Amino acid sequence: xxxxxxxxxxxxxxxxxxxxxxxxxxxxxxxxxxxxxxxxxxxxxxxxxxxxxxxxxxxxxxxxxxxxxxxxxxxxxxxxxxxxxxxxxxxxxxxxxxxxxxxxxxxxxxxxxxxxxxxxxxxxxxxxxxxxxxxxxxxxxxxxxxxxxxxxxxxxxxxxxxxxxxxxxxxxxxxxxxxxxxxxxxxxxxxxxxxxxxxxxxxxxxxxxxxxxxxxxxxxxxxxxxxxxxxxxxxxxxxxxxxxxxxxxxxxxxxxxxxxxxxxxxxxxxxxxxxxxxxxxxxxxxxxxxxxxxxxxxxxxxxxxxxxxxxxxxxxxxxxxxxxxxxxxxxxxxxx
Numbered sequence: 030x031x032x033x034x035x036x037x038x039x040x041x042x043x044x045x046x047x048x049x050x051x052x053x054x055x056x057x058x059x060x061x062x063x064x065x066x067x068x069x070x071x072x073x074x075x076x077x078x079x080x081x082x083x084x085x086x087x088x089x090x091x092x093x094x095x096x097x098x099x100x101x102x103x104x105x106x107x108x109x110x111x112x113x114x115x116x117x118x119x120x121x122x123x124x125x126x127x128x129x130x131x132x133x134x135x136x137x138x139x140x141x142x143x144x145x146x147x148x149x150x151x152x153x154x155x156x157x158x159x160x161x162x163x164x165x166x167x168x169x170x171x172x173x174x175x176x177x178x179x180x181x182x183x184x185x186x187x188x189x190x191x192x193x194x195x196x197x198x199x200x201x202x203x204x205x206x207x208x209x210x211x212x213x214x215x216x217x218x219x220x221x222x223x224x225x226x227x228x229x230x231x232x233x234x235x236x237x238x239x240x241x242x243x244x245x246x247x248x249x250x251x252x253x254x255x256x257x258x259x260x261x262x263x264x265x266x267x268x269x270x271x272x273x274x275x276x277x278x279x280x281x282x283x284x285x286x287x288x289x290x291x292x293x294x295x296x297x298x299x300x301x302x303x304x305x306x307x308x309x310x311x312x313x314x315x316x317x318x319x320x321x322x323x324x325x326x327x328x329x330x331x332x333x334x335x336x337x338x339x340x341x342x343x344x345x346x347x348x349x350x351x352x353x354x355x356x357x358x359x360x361x362x363x364x365x
Contacts, residue, residue, distance in 0.1 A: 093114070205329060208349070213267070276288070
């Protein structure tokens, strides 16, 4: 029997160690208050400033990018999904009113390709910088036999903090509050199992592919800024489950959300998906964000101010897309 080595078995530790040195500058570029220099240690450290909190709560979230990764790998575009990975977790954390503090990533692949992974890490680092969230560590796993040579998977983990008195949980939402929808950049990171059934490989390599690869918008800084100026009663990140499964999570019992379908301009990509796949309206709104990446529930008198802050400071369009009414906890779409 020939002598077996780990490298011959498909795992190249030397390559992985060299890659760690390559990505260190990207990790270091995400430094923020709380940084503790320990890149390369077995675990990441972070020193939170707890003096400004009376009753601090730590908030955690984990997520992936889903089968958008298969399109990214098919097109050889890896930077965008790094941003997506961060966005999926930090956007969830900020829905609670929490400030994201630090992020960790997991990268699993059949064969480690340094150029590919570095592009992913660049995206992750940029997503962290856009969210003022520090990348304190991660894991790279070379797993031949589990993944193909050109396949990788991603997972992300975020921790944030919020004072208990500042938690946004939807309990203060009441009849008459307005629902403000903040623009998405497109499909973001959900619904790609349907997308891949709708479009051919040839279509993905053209303009359709460019639209599908736009990274998820990071809503952390806009939401935290809004919290300084207005009362936000509820927040929903529009991800898997679309409008129906997500907006309802920002509502208390005995209140419903009425959404006016024609109150904003739906991006072009969703029309292509619906037409090519012959998909019903209801299924579109149950699967995709339809151009609304984040929803906030605000008092009627605060909606205009919120819109001005989002546009003037962050170049984000927003629309009053609905209102809260009495009734069974649900989301209802109407043709208006």
